[in-house]
Amino acid sequence: MEMVQVVFLTVLVFFVLVTIHEWGHYYFAKRAGILVREFAIGFGPKVFSHKRDETRFTLRLLPLGGFVRMAGEDPEIVEVQPGQTVALRLDGNKVTKLFLDQLDLRKNVVRGEVEHIDLEHTLKVRLQVEGEVVTYDIHPKAMMVLKGQDIQIAPFERQFGSKTVAQRALSIFAGPLMNFILAFVLFIAYILQMGVPVENPTHVRLADVSDDKPAARAGLLKGDLVEQINGIPIGADINKLVTLISESEGKEMTWVVLRGQERLEVKLTPEHIKGHQGGKVGITPSTPMRSASFTETFKFAGKAMVNTTERIFEGFRMLIFGQFTLDDLGGPVRTFELTGQIASKGIEQLTYWAAILSLYLGIFNLLPIPALDGSRLVFLGIEALRGRPVDPNRESTVHFIGFAMIMLLMLVVTYNDILRLVKG
Missing domain, CATH: 2.30.42.10 (PDZ domain)
Known part of the structure; x- marks a missing residue:
C-alpha cells in the first residue's frame, strides 16, 4: 500500500473515532436544548474554524482528542457590571447585540450606563441614556461583542446545569456510547470482509x-x-x-x-x-x-465485542497492579505508528484495529478518572443521591487536576515513544 494512502487512512481512523465520540455529546446536548458553543477535534491552536447555526466547528493543531464546549461550562462569558458603559443594537425593542468595547465606532446603537442587567433569567437591561432610565428586553440569542469576537448569551434554560440529571448524564454517556456502536459496526464490516471460520x-x-x-x-x-x-x-x-x-x-x-x-x-x-x-x-x-450468514454476522460481531472487552480489562488489571514497564505503555505517537503498520496490511486488518480502538476509547472514557466522562457521571450520580449538585468549584478542581495528570502521563509516554523511534 502506498505510503500516502497509509498516512491518509491512519489519520482518517483517528478523525472518525474522535468525531463520532464528540458527535454523541453534541447531538444529545442539542436534543436537551443545551447551547453548544464549540465542537472541536484536537487541542491547542485552531487550524480551521467554521460556524454553523449556534456552534463553531474547529480543527485544532494537536491530535490528542476533542471536546464539545457547552454553555454553563465555559469561561469566556464576560460579566457586564453596573456602571459600565455599553452600546446596544436593537431590533424593535429587543437587544440583539451588546457592544462592550470600541463604542465610538459602533453605528446605529444606543449608548448608556448599565444600572442593572440579567442575561440568564429575566433577559432585561436597564440603562441610563442621556439622563433617562430605559429598560430593554434582551433577545435569547443576543450576541456580546468584545475584541472582535461575537459570543452568544446563554439564558439559564440553555445551560448544561439547568437540565435534569438524566439529560446531563445522557449528554455525557452518549460519547462512549457512539464509540461502542461504531465498534460493533466495524466488527460487522470486518466479518463481512473476512467471513467466519x-x-x-x-x-x-x-x-x-x-x-x-x-x-x-x-x-x-x-x-x-x-x-x-x-x-x-x-x-x-x-x-x-x-x-x-x-x-x-x-x-x-x-x-x-x-x-x-x-x-x-x-x-x-x-x-x-x-x-x-x-x-x-x-x-x-x-x-x-x-461467508457469514446474516445472523452469524451479528453473532460473531457480538463475540468480538465481548472478547475484546475482556482483553481491554485484563490490560487495565495489569496496569493497576504494576505488571508493566514504561515501554509497555504507548501514547499517540506509538498508536499512530501501529495504526500505520496495520493500515499497510490492508483495509480488512485496519477495520478490525479501528473497531478495537473505538471500543477501547469508549471503555477508557467511562473509567472514573477525573476529567474523563466516567468521572463526570460519578458526580452526577452523587448529585442524584444527595438531591443537590456538588459544589461546581470543587468539581472543576478535581477535573482540572485529573486533566493535568493525564496530560503529564501523555507527555511522558510520548517522549518515551519518540526516544524509542530514534533508537530504532
Missing part, C-alpha cells in the same frame, strides 16, 4: 504474509493453505504450526501448501526477531474462512 477445518490458512520476511521471500502468499511441514501433517492445528516454527530458528524447513488446486513445496528458514522468543517467518495463521 469453517466448521471442522482441515487446514491452516495464511491470513497475512509480512513483506521481507522468510515466508514472503520463499514465495508464500496470503490465502495459502498449509498442509504439512517437514513431513508432519498440520491439519487445522495452529498451535502445532507455531511450535514447529518457533523450534526451528535458523533451521531450514520444508512446507507443503495448497494454492487453489495446486500443491506447492517451498523451503524457508525461521529467523530471530528482536524482542521475541523462537523463530519467526512473518505469517499470521488462521483457520479457513467462509
